[in-house]
Amino acid sequence: MARxxxxxxxxxxxxxxxxxxxxxxxxxxxxxxxxVRGSDNVVLxxxxxxxxxxxxxxxxxxxxxxxxxIALACxxxxxxxxxxVNKARIExxxxxxxxxxxxxxxxxxxYIAGLQQKYTQSGGVRPFGLSTLIIGFDPYSGVPALYQxxxxxxxxxxxxxxxxxxxxxxREFLEKNYKxxxxxxxxxxxxRALLEVVESGGKNIEVAVMTREHGLRQLxxxxxxxxxxxxEAEKAAAEAAKKAPSKET
Amino acid sequence: xxxxxxxxxxxxxxxxDLCKRNDMLLxxxxxxxxxxxTGTTIVGLIFQxxxxxxxxxxxxxxxxxxDKNCEKIHYIAPNIYCCGAGTAADTEAVTDMxxxxxxxxxxxxGRESRVVTALSLLKSHLFNYQGHVSAALVLGGVDVxxxxxxxxxxxxxxxxxxYATMGSGSLAAMAIFESKYREGLSREEGxxxxxxxxxxxxxxxxxxxxxxxxxxxxxxxxxxxxxxxTPNPRTYVSEKGYSFSKKTELLSTKITPLRETVVVxxxxxxxxx
Numbered sequence: 001m002a003r004x005x006x007x008x009x010x011x012x013x014x015x016x017x018x019x020x021x022x023x024x025x026x027x028x029x030x031x032x033x034x035x036v037r038g039s040d041n042v043v044l045x046x047x048x049x050x051x052x053x054x055x056x057x058x059x060x061x062x063x064x065x066x067x068x069x070i071a072l073a074c075x076x077x078x079x080x081x082x083x084x085v086n087k088a089r090i091e092x093x094x095x096x097x098x099x100x101x102x103x104x105x106x107x108x109x110x111y112i113a114g115l116q117q118k119y120t121q122s123g124g125v126r127p128f129g130l131s132t133l134i135i136g137f138d139p140y141s142g143v144p145a146l147y148q149x150x151x152x153x154x155x156x157x158x159x160x161x162x163x164x165x166x167x168x169x170x171r172e173f174l175e176k177n178y179k180x181x182x183x184x185x186x187x188x189x190x191x192r193a194l195l196e197v198v199e200s201g202g203k204n205i206e207v208a209v210m211t212r213e214h215g216l217r218q219l220x221x222x223x224x225x226x227x228x229x230x231x232e233a234e235k236a237a238a239e240a241a242k243k244a245p246s247k248e249t
Numbered sequence: 250x251x252x253x254x255x256x257x258x259x260x261x262x263x264x265x266d267l268c269k270r271n272d273m274l275l276x277x278x279x280x281x282x283x284x285x286x287t288g289t290t291i292v293g294l295i296f297q298x299x300x301x302x303x304x305x306x307x308x309x310x311x312x313x314x315x316d317k318n319c320e321k322i323h324y325i326a327p328n329i330y331c332c333g334a335g336t337a338a339d340t341e342a343v344t345d346m347x348x349x350x351x352x353x354x355x356x357x358x359g360r361e362s363r364v365v366t367a368l369s370l371l372k373s374h375l376f377n378y379q380g381h382v383s384a385a386l387v388l389g390g391v392d393v394x395x396x397x398x399x400x401x402x403x404x405x406x407x408x409x410x411x412y413a414t415m416g417s418g419s420l421a422a423m424a425i426f427e428s429k430y431r432e433g434l435s436r437e438e439g440x441x442x443x444x445x446x447x448x449x450x451x452x453x454x455x456x457x458x459x460x461x462x463x464x465x466x467x468x469x470x471x472x473x474x475x476x477x478x479t480p481n482p483r484t485y486v487s488e489k490g491y492s493f494s495k496k497t498e499l500l501s502t503k504i505t506p507l508r509e510t511v512v513v514x515x516x517x518x519x520x521x522x
Contacts, residue, residue, distance in 0.1 A: 093349035
């Protein structure tokens with residue numbers, strides 16, 4: 001097995017890890033994912049690229065549970081995501097068995113980031129081609145949290161963030177429009193951010209809300225459509241309000 | 250040469266490395282530490298809407314009562330609970346492990362766990378350890394296929410029964426079941442019968458005692474009745490209170506609380522770094 005010892009991720013002369021940067025490119029080609037942290041809930045929204053007619057969409061779940069109080073969505077190579085999610089789920093259970101406490105969101109984020117980093121510094125493997133957004137509640141203090149990891153293995157906490165396709169424009173929108181929200185307002189903010197880059201309609205978005213009491217709840221298509229309609233109505237009203245004064249002058 | 254990054258799977262099963270050494274120590278006169286056994290009465294029965302599990306709450310270490318109020322009904326899944334008799338550490342560890350495995354299984358399948366899944370996981374684990382994991386279990390739950398009740402023996406054999414008892418008090422409890430059980434019991438009748446069976450174990454078996462724990466599992470719902478009955482109350486203080494004999498003259502009364510209340514001053518000086 002001597003042939004598989006050579007590392008694939010090596011430094012370039014000017015200090016870049018090209019494999020990691022190429023992995024980030026793969027992430028940039030993946031579907032858009034947005035996450036927003038409210039005061040009593042956390043929302044994840046994922047762009048659903050056009051589903052083929054014959055595909056059973058229920059088998060393609062983009063927002064997954066890691067534990068009762070932690071969920072994850074990712075942008076990039078979905079096959080890599082499956083492997084990472086399985087390892088993270090096992091780690092959540094292992095933590096519960098050894099330490100008699102559910103894992104905190106930060107702990108599992110650190111674990112996933114650690115895994116992603118390990119694969120940038122080992123022989124015969126390539127980095128994971130995905131960035132994840134991890135949401136959850138601290139099991140004891142009940143504080144909501146949103147974290148992001150990327151192929152290099154770094155992680156950080158965010159109030160709101162986006163990754164995947166057009167993440168820069170979504171992040172700009174969030175920076176302009178973010179404010180402390182709770183309940184339905186957080187859901188609306190997440191959907192508004194996602195609508196910046198996605199064609200509107202419940203068919204193209206998958207949204208899940210995590211609350212302390214009820215855990216992760218995936219929103220039905222009808223619910224999403226209703227909220228999208230609300231947002232469009234608000235936008236139209238804002239447009240009309242802008243036009244009316246200018247007409248008078 | 251860089252090391253292989255992928256983890257190799259752990260080799261499972263009992264490691265026999267120390268058995269020779271243990272035998273040598275025993276021969277040289279070492280007394281093996283005794284382990285905490287739950288000389289126990291655990292029961293389960295199927296009633297018209299689901300399953301009722303019952304257990305006593307005494308944990309013994311030889312002739313000593315180690316825990317007067319321990320929990321012998323363990324959580325396996327939201328719709329599956331398991332009573333454990335035998336070595337307390339074994340029952341606790343094995344049920345926690347299978348509970349974790351079932352959680353992972355639920356994430357992978359997206360479905361509610363089935364009792365037979367828990368049964369298969371438990372029996373194969375116990376068989377692998379050839380009876381050295383001393384856990385005798387009464388497993389009960391309600392899933393999509395209906396209510397189920399099983400007994401699992403330390404060597405890995407199982408039975409599927411409408412009513413079951415295990416532990417040192419099992420004969421006392423089974424006597425109650427054999428005379429009073431019938432199919433289609435209502436919830437009240439079922440709980441009363443289970444409580445009676447456990448009480449029979451508590452009062453007639455030295456290894457069982459203290460209180461009665463009950464768990465009622467029905468479709469979509471479970472009720473964990475911890476200390477449903479406490480037929481062995483401890484009275485610490487005489488109800489009459491303390492009174493001095495008539496010839497004593499009471500000069501003064503001073504009451505000193507044995508627990509000091511600590512006053513926390515907000516914004517006190519932080520310790521210098």
